[in-house]
Amino acid sequence: MRRGTPPISALARSLAMLEAVLADRDGRSLAVLAEQLGVPKATAHRQIATLIQEDYLRRLPGGRLVAGKRLQALAQQADDKQVIVAAAAPVLHRLAARLNCVAQLGTLENDMVTYRIKTGQGAGDFFTKVGLQLEAYCTGIGKVLLAALPEGQREAYLATGPFPRLTDATITDPAVLRSHLQQVREQGFARDDQEIAEGLVCLAVPVGSVNGNAAAAISVSRSIQAKERIGEAEYLAPLRQAAREIESAIL
Numbered sequence: 526m527r528r529g530t531p532p533i534s535a536l537a538r539s540l541a542m543l544e545a546v547l548a549d550r551d552g553r554s555l556a557v558l559a560e561q562l563g564v565p566k567a568t569a570h571r572q573i574a575t576l577i578q579e580d581y582l583r584r585l586p587g588g589r590l591v592a593g594k595r596l597q598a599l600a601q602q603a604d605d606k607q608v609i610v611a612a613a614a615p616v617l618h619r620l621a622a623r624l625n626c627v628a629q630l631g632t633l634e635n636d637m638v639t640y641r642i643k644t645g646q647g648a649g650d651f652f653t654k655v656g657l658q659l660e661a662y663c664t665g666i667g668k669v670l671l672a673a674l675p676e677g678q679r680e681a682y683l684a685t686g687p688f689p690r691l692t693d694a695t696i697t698d699p700a701v702l703r704s705h706l707q708q709v710r711e712q713g714f715a716r717d718d719q720e721i722a723e724g725l726v727c728l729a730v731p732v733g734s735v736n737g738n739a740a741a742a743i744s745v746s747r748s749i750q751a752k753e754r755i756g757e758a759e760y761l762a763p764l765r766q767a768a769r770e771i772e773s774a775i776l
Contacts, residue, residue: 538564542572543581546590605775606632609732609741610641612774617743620767621645624760626747628767629653630732631666632740633674636682638667641741651746652722659721662688662702663695665729666742668715672706673731673739679706694720714761717746724748728760732768733776740775743768 545558559569573590576582580595592600613630621628621644630642637658643651653659661667661682671679686699696702709715717727727746731739745760 538562538568539572539576542569543576543596546573546576546582547592552589605740606641608775609771613732613741613743613771614642614644616767616770617642618644620743620745620763621648624745624763626745626760627651628743628745629666629727630741630743631664631670632742633661633667633670634658636661636685638664638670640666647748650748651725660688660691662686663691663717663720665715665717665727665744665746668706668709668717669729669731669742670739672709672715675738679703691721692719692723694718696720714757714764717744719749728757728764730761730764730768732771743771 541562542558542564545562549558555569555573556566559566562569564572573582577584577590577593580593582590582596583593584590609632610630617628617630625646627643627645627648629640629644631638631640633639638661640653640655640657640659643653643655659667661671671682674682683699683703686697686702688695688697688699688702690697696705714728714730717725717729719725725746726749727744729742729744732741732743733739743764745764
């Protein structure tokens with residue numbers, strides 16, 4: 526016997542049929558699809574009837590099969606960001622406990638950072654929260670994600686400046702930010718040295734995606750006394766290791 530839980534062959538064949546129907550752009554008959562998959566025509570008809578009954582498929586007036594409402598709803602729930610969050614959550618919990626800081630994950634949405642994970646001792650004291658959107662130019666996560674954009678998209682973002690000053694350390698000039706983002710891109714990490722809020726510092730790195738762009742970014746943050754910094758020697762290596770763990774699960 527093979528190791529592990531054996532698959533359900535009938536389910537695998539039905540999923541293969543569902544995929545074949547949705548991928549078909551030529552309007553081929555069910556008999557042709559069944560032959561292509563090596564499935565008896567009678568079995569193919571039962572598979573399609575069940576998929577229609579369960580609303581994973583529906584038949585248009587002309588006879589064409591398309592995704593049903595249940596399948597469409599399922600597809601909307603299974604976006605790539607949810608996959609990243611699920612893979613990253615346990616990794617960031619461990620990272621925050623190891624470094625005794627707050628660990629977060631964010632993605633770029635309409636030029637804003639959406640925070641999707643926030644964990645660690647003292648997380649409740651930080652003003653960020655899951656689902657919150659913040660400006661990208663003044664956060665570690667945001668700067669990492671902006672630096673990873675294709676040049677045209679990055680330039681379009683910079684053209685919306687100058688940017689509001691939130692603290693004395695906030696970069697507001699587009700030319701200065703352009704140079705700073707290039708440095709972030711080259712070194713592979715970004716800092717937020719009290720740029721979005723006084724007394725708050727963070728270090729952020731990208732989490733890659735299949736196309737090579739940053740699908741998300743993760744950061745470690747903590748409140749500081751004046752002139753304190755998050756040391757790169759202490760925090761950067763574990764942060765990058767966490768990013769690699771997440772990437773190994775999603776790529």
